[in-house]
Every structure is written in C-alpha cells, then in structure tokens.
Amino acid sequence: MSTAPDSQPAAQPAPVLGARGPAGRRRATAGLLIGAVLVGLVVLTALVSFVWTPYDPLQVDSTARLLGPSGEHLLGTDKFGRDTVSQLMLGARTTLFVGFIAVGLAAVVGIPLGVFASMSTSWLGAAVMRANDLLLAFPALLLAIMFGAVFGASTLTAMVAIGIATIPAFARIARSGALQVLSTEYVLAARAAGRRRVGIAVRHVLPNISGLLIVQASVSFAIAVLAEAALSFLGFGTRPPTPSWGRMLQESQEFLYLTPRLALVPGIAIAVAVLGFNLLGDGLRDRFDPKLEDR
Amino acid sequence: MTVQQHLRKADPRDHRGANRDVVLTVDGLDVATRRLPLLTDVSFRLTRGERVGLIGESGSGKSLTALALMGLLPEGVHAEGSVRLAGADHDLVGASEKQMSWVRGRRMSMVFQEPMTALNPVMRVGKQVEEGMLLHRTQDSRPAARAAALDLLARVRLPDPASAARAYPHQLSGGQRQRVMLAMALANDPEVLVCDEPTTALDVTVQAQMLELILEASVERDAAMLFITHDLPVVATVCQRLLVMYGGRIVESGTVEQVLTRPRHPYTRGLLAASDLELVDEAGRLRTIPGTVPAAGQFPDGCVFRNRCDHEVDRCTTFPPWAGQQEHGFACWNPTGEDVRA
Numbered sequence: 001m002s003t004a005p006d007s008q009p010a011a012q013p014a015p016v017l018g019a020r021g022p023a024g025r026r027r028a029t030a031g032l033l034i035g036a037v038l039v040g041l042v043v044l045t046a047l048v049s050f051v052w053t054p055y056d057p058l059q060v061d062s063t064a065r066l067l068g069p070s071g072e073h074l075l076g077t078d079k080f081g082r083d084t085v086s087q088l089m090l091g092a093r094t095t096l097f098v099g100f101i102a103v104g105l106a107a108v109v110g111i112p113l114g115v116f117a118s119m120s121t122s123w124l125g126a127a128v129m130r131a132n133d134l135l136l137a138f139p140a141l142l143l144a145i146m147f148g149a150v151f152g153a154s155t156l157t158a159m160v161a162i163g164i165a166t167i168p169a170f171a172r173i174a175r176s177g178a179l180q181v182l183s184t185e186y187v188l189a190a191r192a193a194g195r196r197r198v199g200i201a202v203r204h205v206l207p208n209i210s211g212l213l214i215v216q217a218s219v220s221f222a223i224a225v226l227a228e229a230a231l232s233f234l235g236f237g238t239r240p241p242t243p244s245w246g247r248m249l250q251e252s253q254e255f256l257y258l259t260p261r262l263a264l265v266p267g268i269a270i271a272v273a274v275l276g277f278n279l280l281g282d283g284l285r286d287r288f289d290p291k292l293e294d295r
Numbered sequence: 296m297t298v299q300q301h302l303r304k305a306d307p308r309d310h311r312g313a314n315r316d317v318v319l320t321v322d323g324l325d326v327a328t329r330r331l332p333l334l335t336d337v338s339f340r341l342t343r344g345e346r347v348g349l350i351g352e353s354g355s356g357k358s359l360t361a362l363a364l365m366g367l368l369p370e371g372v373h374a375e376g377s378v379r380l381a382g383a384d385h386d387l388v389g390a391s392e393k394q395m396s397w398v399r400g401r402r403m404s405m406v407f408q409e410p411m412t413a414l415n416p417v418m419r420v421g422k423q424v425e426e427g428m429l430l431h432r433t434q435d436s437r438p439a440a441r442a443a444a445l446d447l448l449a450r451v452r453l454p455d456p457a458s459a460a461r462a463y464p465h466q467l468s469g470g471q472r473q474r475v476m477l478a479m480a481l482a483n484d485p486e487v488l489v490c491d492e493p494t495t496a497l498d499v500t501v502q503a504q505m506l507e508l509i510l511e512a513s514v515e516r517d518a519a520m521l522f523i524t525h526d527l528p529v530v531a532t533v534c535q536r537l538l539v540m541y542g543g544r545i546v547e548s549g550t551v552e553q554v555l556t557r558p559r560h561p562y563t564r565g566l567l568a569a570s571d572l573e574l575v576d577e578a579g580r581l582r583t584i585p586g587t588v589p590a591a592g593q594f595p596d597g598c599v600f601r602n603r604c605d606h607e608v609d610r611c612t613t614f615p616p617w618a619g620q621q622e623h624g625f626a627c628w629n630p631t632g633e634d635v636r637a
Binding site: 121184185186188189190191192193194195196197199203204207208210 | 392398
C-alpha cells in the first residue's frame with residue numbers, strides 16, 4: 001500500500017518520548033512545541049480554506065492538466081487541471097472534520113462508559129469492559145470497510161466507523177484514570193461530605209483525568225487522520241468531488257512515475273498532520289503524566 | 296452476658312425519654328470481611344456537645360470505626376449491629392447510599408488525617424467549601440454559599456480568607472489545608488464530628504493551633520465529637536471521655552481522668568507507660584508494649600490482648616465480659632489496680 005511512507009513519520013516520536021532525564025524533558029518540550037506548530041498549521045490552512053483558496057478546488061480545466069509548479073499554480077495541477085494547493089487546503093478541512101467528529105464520538109461514548117465501569121460494583125461494569133475488549137479486537141480499518149459496505153461509502157460512515165473503533169481507547173484510559181482517582185482520599189472526603197456517585201464522577205473524577213483524556217484525544221486524532229486517508233484511498237471514505245488527502249493520493253497513483261509530485265504533496269500533508277498530532281500528544285503526555293515525570 | 300445486656304442493666308439513664316441528649320448510639324457494631332472479623336461488639340454513645348477520644352495503636356480498628364459510622368466502609372467490608380443517629384428514622388447500618396448521603400456532611404461529618412490528599416487538587420478550596428453547603432441546600436444560592444465559605448475560612452483563622460478561597464490546594468501549606476478540611480466539615484453545622492487523627496500529619500506548633508480550633512468549633516456548635524488519635528497528650532487536652540480500642544474491640548472506657556490516672560486494662564496501662572517519656576525499664580530504655588499489633592484475623596482467641604499481656608491468667612482464653620458501666624468500665628479478667636468486680 002502506498003500509504004506506507006506516511007506511516008513512517010508516525011513512528012518517529014517514539015524516541016522523543018523514550019528520552020528520559022533532563023535532556024529528555026527538554027526534547028519532549030521541544031516536541032510539544034513542534035507538534036503544536038504543525039497542528040496549528042493544518043488548522044490554519046483548513047480555516048483559511050473557508051474564506052479563500054487560490055482557485056476553486058473543484059474547477060476542472062482541461063487546458064491546464066498535470067502542470068508543474070509555477071507562479072500561477074504553486075504546486076501544479078492534477079489530471080483534471082484542478083489546482084493542487086486549493087485541493088490540499090480543502091483536504092485539510094475534510095481531514096480535521098473527520099478527526100473531530102470521530103474523536104468526539106469516541107470521547108462522548110467512551111469516557112462515560114469507562115468512568116461508569118470504574119464506579120460500577122455490579123456485573124454491568126465488568127460487562128462493559130469485556131464488550132470494550134471485544135471491540136478493541138476489531139481493526140479500525142476493517143470495521144470502516146464493513147460499515148462502508150453496509151451503509152455505503154461516505155465521509156459520514158468513515159467518521160462513525162473510525163469513531164466507534166476509537167471508543168475502546170477512551171473507555172480504557174478513562175477507566176484506569178478514574179480507578180486511580182476513586183482510590184484517593186479526596187473522593188472519600190467528598191463521599192463523607194454527602195456527594196453521591198454522579199456528583200463524584202462529574203466534579204472529582206472528570207476534572208482529574210482531563211489531562212489523560214486530552215493526551216488520548218490528541219493521539220487518537222492522529223490515528224483518525226491516517227485512517228481517513230487510508231479509507232479515502234481505498235474508496236471507502238470521502239466521495240468525489242470533495243477533496244481529501246487520501247483520495248488525492250489515490251488519484252495520483254496512475255501518474256506515479258510521470259509526476260510523483262502529485263503523490264508527494266498529499267503524502268507530506270498527511271505525514272505533517274499525523275506527526276503534529278503525535279508530537280502534541282506525546283508532549284502533553286510528558287507534561288500531564290506523573291508517572292513519566294517521576295523517572 | 297453481652298455488653299448490651301450489661302448496659303441495659305447498668306446504665307441508670309437508659310430509660311425511655313431520659314436520654315434525649317444522646318446524639319449517636321452505637322450498639323454491638325461488628326465489622327467484618329467475608330472471612331475476617333475486624334471490629335467486634337463496639338458500643339458507645341455520644342451525647343450532645345460531648346468530646347470522646349478513641350485511642351489505640353495503629354491497626355486497632357480506630358479509623359475503621361470512623362468509616363463504619365459514616366457508612367464509608369471499603370468494598371467487601373460490611374457492618375452489622377446498630378448505629379442510631381438521634382432524629383434519623385433509620386439505622387445507619389444498612390442504610391442506602393441515598394439515605395446516607397443526606398446524613399453525611401449534614402448531620403455527621405468527618406475530618407481526615409491527611410490534609411495533603413484529602414482535597415481535590417484541581418478545585419479551588421473556596422469552591423470545595425461551598426460545595427457541601429450547596430449540596431445539602433443549607434445555602435440556597437452560589438453567592439450566599441460563597442459568602443458563607445469565606446466566613447468559615449475566616450473562622451478557622453486562615454490568613455486572608457479571600458485569597459485562600461481562590462487558591463488551589465497545592466498552593467496552601469499542610470496546616471492551612473487542614474483548616475480548609477475543618478471548614479468543610481463544619482460547613483453544615485453537623486451534630487456529630489468525627490476527627491480521624493486530624494493533627495497527626497501536622498507539625499507540633501500547628502497541631503496546637505489546630506486542636507484549639509477543633510475544640511472551639513465543637514464547643515461553639517455543641518457538636519458531639521469522636522476524636523481518633525494515638526497521641527495521649529492530645530486526647531487529654533481535647534476530650535472529656537475516652538474509649539480505648541485494641542484488636543477491634545473497646546477494651547476500656549471512662550472519663551479522661553479515670554482512664555489516664557487509674558487505668559484498669561493492662562493494654563491501657565501499657566499505652567500510658569509507653570507514652571511516658573520519663574518511665575524507663577532496668578536497662579534504661581523507654582517502656583513499650585511487647586510485641587506488635589497482629590494483623591486482622593491473627594488476634595488470639597479469647598482476650599485479644601492476651602498474647603502481649605503480662606497479666607494473663609487461665610481465664611483469658613475466653614473473652615472477658617464487660618465490667619462496670621458503658622461510660623466507665625473495662626474488659627479484662629485480671630485488671631490492674633483496684634478491682635471493681637469484687
């Protein structure tokens with residue numbers, strides 16, 4: 001699969017996170033900064049695309065096909081003569097949209113489930129986590145392809161499928177964080193003051209695990225971006241003509257030898273976004289996770 | 296004869312209507328896991344405004360008693376017996392979470408031992424004090440609760456209560472946090488205040504101020520107080536009556552004066568000797584109680600203290616019945632000092 005080069009950068013942050021000691025902490029902070037800048041760049045691009053793009057990204061121009069970079073078309077044009085920069089900008093919008101909805105869905109469903117499982121004393125809590133494990137066993141892409149086959153391929157099915165596949169990650173992290181908070185004395189003190197379960201979950205558990213959850217959201221976002229690109233590439237995601245980085249990549253396939261630029265541009269965009277969210281997530285983790293701080 | 300039967304016979308006040316100032320009645324409280332008994336037959340009463348100390352070594356069951364009263368026993372640990380709060384129409388043992396949540400923080404509240412961990416680290420302390428009042432609707436609006444919280448923080452003598460209210464727990468010192476804890480516990484003017492070693496984690500100078508505050512607070516509100524500690528000088532300053540606990544049982548009770556000056560149970564005597572820094576043995580070492588507190592479930596049959604006791608007699612293989620009254624008595628076959636049994 002030609003998305004393989006894109007998954008390489010995603011693996012890169014590992015040494016940054018792995019680095020320990022004073023130097024490691026400095027590098028991790030630098031990672032956070034770089035991540036924030038990259039994510040900011042993608043977000044900014046997407047926002048700007050609402051008000052301005054160099055050309056109409058959907059405008060087909062048979063006289064300007066497969067043009068190289070020039071003053072007129074900064075990154076050239078594709079096989080239909082559409083401006084690559086404009087397509088890229090709109091693609092950023094699609095990517096972020098899918099990421100937000102998928103991660104939002106996973107968080108909204110996963111976090112309450114995890115917190116519930118941590119507080120439940122009945123069999124229901126255990127059942128929730130077992131169901132969660134079951135879902136975890138499903139590869140996200142497979143689930144998305146299945147959804148696409150059943151409900152028809154669209155951005156919506158891709159988002160929902162990626163979201164559902166991300167639920168277990170949130171449920172697990174919320175549960176383990178909540179278990180830690182629930183064993184603290186301030187939760188006991190809150191109970192001694194008359195707080196009941198829901199109040200404790202909302203006022204004590206959630207605020208205290210928010211750091212963990214933000215980190216998880218950031219990392220999940222990177223995964224969602226990659227998944228959306230892969231799905232669009234496979235034809236199970238965003239439908240034409242809506243621009244998407246994954247589909248730009250797929251459309252460039254036939255000209256890979258002729259104009260590799262067409263594959264490189266969306267590839268680099270995906271890599272930048274994924275790298276950005278991963279660095280951001282790891283940087284935040286270093287700041288929020290007390291276990292890493294101790295070492 | 297069980298303790299309860301004995302009490303019924305011995306306590307002259309125990310007639311209908313005669314004990315209306317009793318706020319909390321603990322009767323035959325047993326706490327156990329599925330396998331191990333942790334507390335056995337704990338019975339005592341708190342009357343309005345009374346300050347009772349609960350003393351004993353670590354592992355004697357003091358904190359567990361406090362948690363059992365509040366209905367906050369950990370999972371897998373359950374209570375039997377009876378804990379009655381005056382005015383509550385249900386027994387606190389076996390009450391539902393809903394029933395208990397109205398008692399906790401409103402009628403009974405608790406000050407915890409560890410001020411560093413007993414406050415939510417991500418909530419401003421002022422808000423944490425407000426919470427209790429809003430929860431129990433003793434203040435009907437947020438501004439009113441805020442004003443009341445500031446007043447409480449001032450009454451526990453936090454310097455600059457307005458800025459303290461805006462602080463997060465990590466910005467306050469241990470002593471300041473414990474003051475906040477006390478303010479939270481007092482927010483709804485509870486009738487019963489349970490203090491679980493509230494000064495143990497503080498340094499000595501702060502301890503004295505804190506004790507004074509707690510004392511003042513309970514006197515002001517005429518609240519009954521159960522004060523858990525293993526610090527005998529602290530108990531002597533704060534409390535009027537004492538309960539001595541060992542092995543999950545109350546082994547001696549009486550006024551502070553009775554217990555501290557004329558201890559009858561060898562365990563109480565051992566505790567007193569161990570805290571007397573001028574008392575030394577032949578080798579010039581400070582007195583201790585030989586051995587250590589066994590783990591739960593490892594206590595000997597019969598008298599729980601007999602494996603560490605230098606007064607053991609043959610009868611100690613059965614648990615001694617309570618001698619004297621609930622307010623002043625002990626559980627020992629071979630007590631030290633004069634024998635009230637005779």
